[in-house]
Amino acid sequence: METWDAIRARRNVRAYSDRPINQPDLERILRAGWLAPSASNRQHRDFVVSSDRDQLGQLAEVWQGARHVATSAATVVVVIPASTGARDRELDQFDAGQAVMAMMIAASDLGIGSGHASVGDQARARRILGLPEDQECAYMVAFGYPADRPLAPLTKPNRRPFAEVVHWAKW
Amino acid sequence: METWDAIRARRNVRAYSDRPINQPDLERILRAGWLAPSASNRQHRDFVVSSDRDQLGQLAEVWQGARHVATSAATVVVVIPASTGARDRELDQFDAGQAVMAMMIAASDLGIGSGHASVGDQARARRILGLPEDQECAYMVAFGYPADRPLAPLTKPNRRPFAEVVHWAKW
Numbered sequence: 338m339e340t341w342d343a344i345r346a347r348r349n350v351r352a353y354s355d356r357p358i359n360q361p362d363l364e365r366i367l368r369a370g371w372l373a374p375s376a377s378n379r380q381h382r383d384f385v386v387s388s389d390r391d392q393l394g395q396l397a398e399v400w401q402g403a404r405h406v407a408t409s410a411a412t413v414v415v416v417i418p419a420s421t422g423a424r425d426r427e428l429d430q431f432d433a434g435q436a437v438m439a440m441m442i443a444a445s446d447l448g449i450g451s452g453h454a455s456v457g458d459q460a461r462a463r464r465i466l467g468l469p470e471d472q473e474c475a476y477m478v479a480f481g482y483p484a485d486r487p488l489a490p491l492t493k494p495n496r497r498p499f500a501e502v503v504h505w506a507k508w
Numbered sequence: 509m510e511t512w513d514a515i516r517a518r519r520n521v522r523a524y525s526d527r528p529i530n531q532p533d534l535e536r537i538l539r540a541g542w543l544a545p546s547a548s549n550r551q552h553r554d555f556v557v558s559s560d561r562d563q564l565g566q567l568a569e570v571w572q573g574a575r576h577v578a579t580s581a582a583t584v585v586v587v588i589p590a591s592t593g594a595r596d597r598e599l600d601q602f603d604a605g606q607a608v609m610a611m612m613i614a615a616s617d618l619g620i621g622s623g624h625a626s627v628g629d630q631a632r633a634r635r636i637l638g639l640p641e642d643q644e645c646a647y648m649v650a651f652g653y654p655a656d657r658p659l660a661p662l663t664k665p666n667r668r669p670f671a672e673v674v675h676w677a678k679w
Contacts, residue, residue: 340511341614349545367674371665372515374518380668386677430601433605438544439515467679503542504555504637508554508643
């Protein structure tokens, strides 16, 4: 798909069909995240991929807004160091956001929807995934083919007006 | 360009040709950032766009690693609320990262390179851009056509091994 179409077709998808994501497509999505840049190329992020129904069901319980994870075809947990420095944490979150966006655009290109989920209960997520204590979950991203309408470029995105968000030269 | 090619062709570009970015292309890049998702769709981000040579020169001095901004065709400053809550700041940084990645992929699709720059001197950046006190610069992204080789899918990305970054089901 053309890049501009994939970017415009990405939307928040939380209801998935039963269709699995084949392994080459899942790896392509992960590679997009792997290629994303990071501060000083420090690459403070790992991806734990779950496509096991039982494990997905457990992950769906680490936050009230994560229920869609249970029915996803696969969910990627973005893991960053459990750093205590505020500036380090902000850089790692920024970089995690870059990786997640790249994965979602790569998925959109394949017709695969995506939906974020926060991680509220870090201790529980650590147990489910076997994470060491010095790592934490920044975000989960659930992937799957949409249960309803296929992805297509959005015509009326729910955003603040473009002319309000973009400032030319001065605020 | 195909999405997967645009994702793989993005690289850190800090030396730019004199070729300007035309207005429709610059707006497409900004729209990609505008469309990026955010926590609860709160859209805590604004974009200030600079393509004035004098202003770019001033922006290049807000951080030691921002010199490439001076010679960019255009630089987008991603602005977020100057929030004091740690969790709010992390969410806004994550969302800023998503917007920046979308802009860089949209640029890559057009053959336009991109290079991040931090903002060290927030007070100075605020003066240059006319930002209110309750806003701060999360990051700058410089855009321009590469001075050297055109963008093309990378064959040897400088990353930790894919098999080390990606964990299947368990850490």
